[in-house]
Amino acid sequence: MLKIKNLKADVESKSILNNFNLEIKPGEVHAIMGPNGSGKSTLSNILSGKKGYDVSGEILFENKNLFELETEERAHKGIFLAFQYPLEIPGVNTNIFLKTSLNAIKKARGEKELDAIEFLKLVKLKAKELKFDEEKLNRQLNVGFSGGEKKKNEILQMSILNPKLSILDETDSGLDIDALKIVADGVNSLRKKDNSFLIITHYQRLLDYIKPDYVHVLMNGHIIKSGGPELALELENKGYENFN
């Protein structure tokens, strides 16, 4: 599904990622762990098409060169980024935003757009599954939401858009244990043989709830070690400092 070959990324001639390689197959859950400043967020930004990076190498998503696609085209193809810091968008109603987003993607794919009633039915169902306060859907997008609510809102968007590849950028940071469970349940309910996940995190904690197939350690701009879930525990015990 996703093949990253020899990715190099600089910001203002400072190297962030170098010789970065990763392959994710359909249905797999990969976790990337790494210390602060190792390039985790850069990776998720580049996958989503954020501007401002000098990049080289190759990223193929379903055999399509991602560098040729704009951010919104990547979303249409099924890439979703759950933001580390979801933005507050004043004056934009959450429900309306969700519907606009879903229908933009459906339209780009040539699928039938949902009308207001169909959409409300879907959003109510998903909100209930995630224990997301429905009343908040009528508020301005993320405005005045707590950190946990913002993260849950990301997962709600993910579950409505039903992407092929979901990238979770430190979705666990700032969540209490109950919210963490809800978020993990949301992710687990989306695990299917065609849907893949890339989970970016500092801590092993989230991986107690979302069992990854592979764990990668990102340091100094590239993956220094890959393994199974046990690698996360090893990291937790040793710390990044002593890990090599």
Added chain:
Amino acid sequence: MEEQLKIDFEKLLENSNFSKKNAEIKRKNFDNFIEKGFPNRREENWKFSDLNQIISKNIKNLSFYNDLSKPNKIDQSIYIDGLEHNKLVFVNGRIEKIEFDYEEKNKIEILDDLVLEKSNNTTNSLLFLNNAFVSKYFKLIVKKNYSLQKPLVIYNITNKDLVSKNINLKVDIFLEENSSLKLIEFSNDKSTTNFININYNFNVQKNSILKNYKIDNNSNSNIKYCFNNISQDANSVSEIFLLSSGSEFIKNEINCNLNGKYSSAFVNGVFILNETKHHEIKTNINHIVENTKSYQLIKGVLEDTSKAVYQGKIFVDSKAQKTDGYQLSKAILLNDNTEFNAKPELEIYADDVKCSHGSASGSLNEDSIFYLMSRGLNYKEAKKLLINGFLLDVVEKITDSEIKNLIKNIMSLKQ
């Protein structure tokens, strides 16, 4: 230009039947205007909008006499659809229709005999010009305890026959005690490079409510000035909303005197400007007595080389204790060549007051755009959503839900 003014003024007196008193007052105003001329940037009030320069740059051979003897056809397609309303229609400065079908006839009074005040202690040269050249006049009196059933829409239409003319309009609205009026001013211009000078006087008596929505939305090359004088008695409310977008230049000046206790004034406005448009909102909110309140919220979205100016003044008299005054202005500058000038002024002579002001401007947040694009919206859609969201809270201040919806439709803010 002075020569043209003199010729046109004599022509006006010759061709109109002004009373002797009116003619005298007109001549006095005319002399005052000749002496002062169009305002320029040396006047504090006009420092961001040099009208003298704007007129000479945009209008070739401005003339001041306007033959109002022949009726003009009204293009009915511009009437507001889906809103039952009373109508007052100006076409090229001539009143073409007065229609109050929804109202009890003995509850309103309409006067169109020009009444000019002998002494108005103004120094505003554009009011001199208006008084000198105005010939059509409209006054509406809403009687005690009466609320108009439907809004009044004043259509200010100019058609393509009108070129490089000065049009002066004068409208007085008198709300007797415990009455109310919703007034929409809707301009539609197909004319080119005229100077349109409008003078509104609102007298809002005890317990009365004035809601005034000014819509300047269709793109045109005219230069406009609209002076609004509002006097408010006890417990009265005025609510003004400005959609400032279509004209090449427009300055809306609002002078509001809160003369009665517990009176309040709300001025909300949005600038949506592109190309070389230059718009200004200037307010003077005068808190004259205690326990009065004012609230102002102005937002702008500027593109190309457009320019917006907001000069908001709150004056608090020494007697006006417990005043509550608030103003905030914000602008999004969509490129480097746009300009937003905000000059908040607080002049306070009382010691027990609550007054605040603020202003901010900046570009669209690229991170927010990225966030929306990562959800499948293209750049244009993301930008539009953010801009609409930015402007929406000003429109949400409109208290009449029917008119709020109308204005949302006009601004394509419907979500």
